[in-house]
Amino acid sequence: MTSTAFPDGPFHGRPLVAALAVAALMLAAANLRGGIVVVGPLVEQIRQTLAISASAFSLLTTLPLICFGVISICVPALTRRWSPQVLAIGGLLLISLGVGLRLVDHYPVVLLGTLLLGAAIALLNVLIPGLVKAFFPRRVGLMTGLYSVTLSVGAGLGVFLAVPLMELFGSWRHPVALWALLPLFCLLFWLPMLRVRGVGRPSNPVRVSLWRDRLAWAITFYMGLQSFYFYSMATWLPKILLESGLDGHQAGTATALINLVSIPFNLFVPILAARMRDQRILVLGIFVASLSGLAGLWWQPAAAPMLWASLIGVGCGSSLSLALSFFVLRAANTAQATALSAMAQSIGYLLAAAGPATLGLMRDLGGAWQGALLLMMVLQFLQFGFGWYSARSAGVVADQDR
Known part of the structure; x- marks a missing residue:
C-alpha cells in the first residue's frame, strides 16, 4: 500500500496553507523530547536544588516512558470526542504546563509536572502520524x-543547549524553561489549523479496533522491540x-554518534518506504546493521567503538522511521492510522521502559555485559521477524471491516 492510493489532502492548490501546516507539524515534533532530555546534563544541579537521591531523580526520565505506554491507548477515544487539531493544541499547552511545574522547588510538584509532560507527549506521539495521513x-x-528528523534534532538540542544556557544565565531553570515557552510559540501555527476542513471529528465517530489484526500486532512488536533496543543502548x-577501557571522552563521543548517524x-x-509496495529489503538492511553493531560490541567493544556505535545508530534511526512509516502506510484512513499508532506506541513504550532495567539487572547478575548484549542480539532476530511480516504489501x- 502506498500513499499515492489516497486522494489529495486538504491543502491541494493552497501552498501557503500547506507550508503553515508543515511548520505546525514540525514545531510540534521538536517539542516531543526536549522537555524530557534537558534534565539529563543538569542532574547534579537539580538533585542539589530538590535534595533528592539518584533513584528519585531517575523517575524524572522513566515516568514519561511509562506515561507514553499508558496514555497512548486512550488517544483514539479522545479523537472521537474532539478533533485532532484541538487535541494537538491541548497537548502543547500541557507540555508547557508540565515543564513549568518541573521548575518548582518541591519534588512532588516536579513529579506531577513530569506526569503531565509524559501524558501530553504521548497524546502528540499518537496524533501526529494520523495528522500526517x-x-x-x-x-x-x-x-x-x-517528522523523524525533527524529533531527533529536538532531542539533540535539548541535551546540547542545557549546559551552555545554564552557564550563560547562572541557573539550571533557564534551559528547562525554554521548553515550557516553545510549545506556546507553536500555538501561533496550530490555531489556524482549526479551520482546516475534512480533518476534524467525524459526525458519526466509529471506534476503530485493531486488536485482533495480525499485521497490527506485528507492527506493534516491531515498534516495541526497536524502542527497547534504542533506550537500552x-x-x-x-x-x-567505559568498562572496556575507553575514557569518558571516547565513550561520550561514541554514544553521541547513535543520534548523529541516525x-x-x-x-x-x-x-x-513510501515508494515501495514491499519494504522487506529495508527491514533486512536494518537487521544487518543492528546485528553487526551489537556483535562487534559483544566481541570486542574497544576494537572499533565508533564503528559499532555508528552501526547501532543506523539500526536505531532506521527502525524508528520505518515503524512510524508503517503507521500510515498500512492504514486506510486517519482513524486507522491513529488507532495503529496508539496500539503500537502504548505497548512499545512499556517495553522500552523495561529495557534499561533488564540490561542493568543482567549486568549485575552476570558481572559482565556479554549476557545482556547476547539478549539484545536474540531480540534483533525477533524484531527482524516482526518487521518482515509488517513490510509486506x-x-x-x-x-x-471484518
Missing part, C-alpha cells in the same frame, strides 16, 4: 521523514565502553 496523504514518506553504551536515515528511510483490518 490527513494533511499530506500523497507525501507521507517525506513528511514522516521530516542509549542508557548503557557509555558504561559498556539523522539522515530518519529522513530517507520513510521516503524510500498489505493493510490492517479493523474489527468493523
Whole structure:
C-alpha cells in the first residue's frame, strides 16, 4: 500500500496553507523530547536544588516512558470526542504546563509536572502520524521523514543547549524553561489549523479496533522491540565502553554518534518506504546493521567503538522511521492510522521502559555485559521477524471491516 492510493489532502492548490501546516507539524515534533532530555546534563544541579537521591531523580526520565505506554491507548477515544487539531493544541499547552511545574522547588510538584509532560507527549506521539495521513496523504514518506528528523534534532538540542544556557544565565531553570515557552510559540501555527476542513471529528465517530489484526500486532512488536533496543543502548553504551577501557571522552563521543548517524536515515528511510509496495529489503538492511553493531560490541567493544556505535545508530534511526512509516502506510484512513499508532506506541513504550532495567539487572547478575548484549542480539532476530511480516504489501483490518 502506498500513499499515492489516497486522494489529495486538504491543502491541494493552497501552498501557503500547506507550508503553515508543515511548520505546525514540525514545531510540534521538536517539542516531543526536549522537555524530557534537558534534565539529563543538569542532574547534579537539580538533585542539589530538590535534595533528592539518584533513584528519585531517575523517575524524572522513566515516568514519561511509562506515561507514553499508558496514555497512548486512550488517544483514539479522545479523537472521537474532539478533533485532532484541538487535541494537538491541548497537548502543547500541557507540555508547557508540565515543564513549568518541573521548575518548582518541591519534588512532588516536579513529579506531577513530569506526569503531565509524559501524558501530553504521548497524546502528540499518537496524533501526529494520523495528522500526517490527513494533511499530506500523497507525501507521507517525506513528511514522516521530516517528522523523524525533527524529533531527533529536538532531542539533540535539548541535551546540547542545557549546559551552555545554564552557564550563560547562572541557573539550571533557564534551559528547562525554554521548553515550557516553545510549545506556546507553536500555538501561533496550530490555531489556524482549526479551520482546516475534512480533518476534524467525524459526525458519526466509529471506534476503530485493531486488536485482533495480525499485521497490527506485528507492527506493534516491531515498534516495541526497536524502542527497547534504542533506550537500552542509549542508557548503557557509555558504561559498556567505559568498562572496556575507553575514557569518558571516547565513550561520550561514541554514544553521541547513535543520534548523529541516525539523522539522515530518519529522513530517507520513510521516503524510500513510501515508494515501495514491499519494504522487506529495508527491514533486512536494518537487521544487518543492528546485528553487526551489537556483535562487534559483544566481541570486542574497544576494537572499533565508533564503528559499532555508528552501526547501532543506523539500526536505531532506521527502525524508528520505518515503524512510524508503517503507521500510515498500512492504514486506510486517519482513524486507522491513529488507532495503529496508539496500539503500537502504548505497548512499545512499556517495553522500552523495561529495557534499561533488564540490561542493568543482567549486568549485575552476570558481572559482565556479554549476557545482556547476547539478549539484545536474540531480540534483533525477533524484531527482524516482526518487521518482515509488517513490510509486506498489505493493510490492517479493523474489527468493523471484518
